[in-house]
Amino acid sequence: MAQIYKADETFDRGYFQGASCAFGVFDGVHRGHRFLLSCAQDTARQNDGKSIALTFDIDPDEMFHAQRLRKLMSNEERLEMLAQTGVDAVVALPFTREFAASSPEEFLVRTFGTGVPAHLHVGFDFHFGAKAAGAVPELRTWADGHGMQVHAHDLKSEDGAPITATRIRLLLADGKLDEANHLLGRPYFMTGIVRPGRGEGADMGIRTANLEVPDQMRPLSDGVYGAYAHVDGKRYKAAVNVGVAATFADRATATCEVHILDFDGDIYGQYMKVEFMKWLRPMRAFDDISELIAAVQANIDWVRENL
Incomplete structure (x- = not known):
């Protein structure tokens, strides 16, 4: 099982240097997430670097939408399952209100410091920074100036619809357990x-x-x-x-x-x-x-x- 690191003020962000990261919340660690993680593992092998699952210590919606949030697993279960996917490490960023208020550029600087990964894998709908102002185009602009290659993936199921934690939650709420389990790639x-x-x-x-x-x-x-x-x-x-x-x-x-x-x-x-x-x-x-x-x-x- 991979080592789990908390990226607090004691964490050496040089650890990211040359690595291949998959970045997301990863609630449920569903089939779409596992594809993203496998892509990070592939580029890590090709470049003789580490593969890292990069996430947050909590689901950001716990801070902003706690009353309506229905999580697929606890934060501890999520980190543990990520550590069992075959990546070399899991890095959990402490998600605070101060961090959430960062501009997109500040968000990336605070996340990576001087240890910028070689490859970063995200979903096409990836957003970051205050009020989710940053998206894949802003991420690529920043990455181009820091020697990082961004891979944005279309995480869809066989029917052409996106595989997302929100979709799985809605299926579970409708009693459509078979469909939800299929997208999870395991039993809920x-x-x-x-x-x-x-x-x-x-x-x-x-x-x-x-x-x-x-x-x-x-x-x-x-x-x-x-x-x-x-x-x-x-x-x-x-x-x-x-x-x-x-x-x-x-x-x-x-x-x-x-x-x-x-x-x-x-x-x-x-x-x-x-x-x-x-x-x-x-x-x-x-x-x-x-x-x-x-x-x-x-x-x-x-x-x-x-x-």
């Missing part, structure tokens, strides 16, 4: 700490692990899903309820309830990762408990037979 996942739930599942003979997931980390639409739960390094089939349980809406809160098949351990307080594989049905209220139990059991049976 949530992580969190298992907390005690309301207890109705145990009363019905169907225990669930209540996963604590902040709203900002939950772009997935409410519904019931077939999934895999990762606990203590093992993977289990799971039926997952995301959102407010409509039958218990008078006392429920938005949550992620995971019924792990063939598992009976005590995992309160433990970390869990849930990979979502298939949308099964929308949330709905049931007339009585027996109808609810029958529906839940049908979901469990589908997961057991099809995952």
Whole structure:
């Protein structure tokens, strides 16, 4: 796994000299991002230099659009996944209001200092500097005067539409999990700490692990899903309820309830990762408990037979 560096005042920006960088936020580390990173690796090999994933320590939208932001993964997960893509290093720029207020030229000077990379790979829609005033033409003008070659890539899927984190978030919000997973190049996942739930599942003979997931980390639409739960390094089939349980809406809160098949351990307080594989049905209220139990059991049976 690649080394992760925080580009604070102690970081030697000479590290960028001669390197090939892919620059972006990289929320989700989706197929478009991985293509960009592979391009940086290619030019690094051709020039006997380092390949670097250059990003920010937070998603800039956390600062400017926190209320409406729905992230595909945490900042820590994003940096760790970038470090596993095959690049030589990950460099995270501290994103502050002062840094965000930089003019496009100041932004680039503060990012690279005197250690300008040989190659910089970005998406065609790359913007930088205060109010996103800088774009690829401004980037190329600056690069031409500093010996850096800019490669702007069109990151599109087979249907000709761009692969973006925003597009994937919208697909997840619409329950189009298969399409979202295709663009991600992997199953969408949530992580969190298992907390005690309301207890109705145990009363019905169907225990669930209540996963604590902040709203900002939950772009997935409410519904019931077939999934895999990762606990203590093992993977289990799971039926997952995301959102407010409509039958218990008078006392429920938005949550992620995971019924792990063939598992009976005590995992309160433990970390869990849930990979979502298939949308099964929308949330709905049931007339009585027996109808609810029958529906839940049908979901469990589908997961057991099809995952």
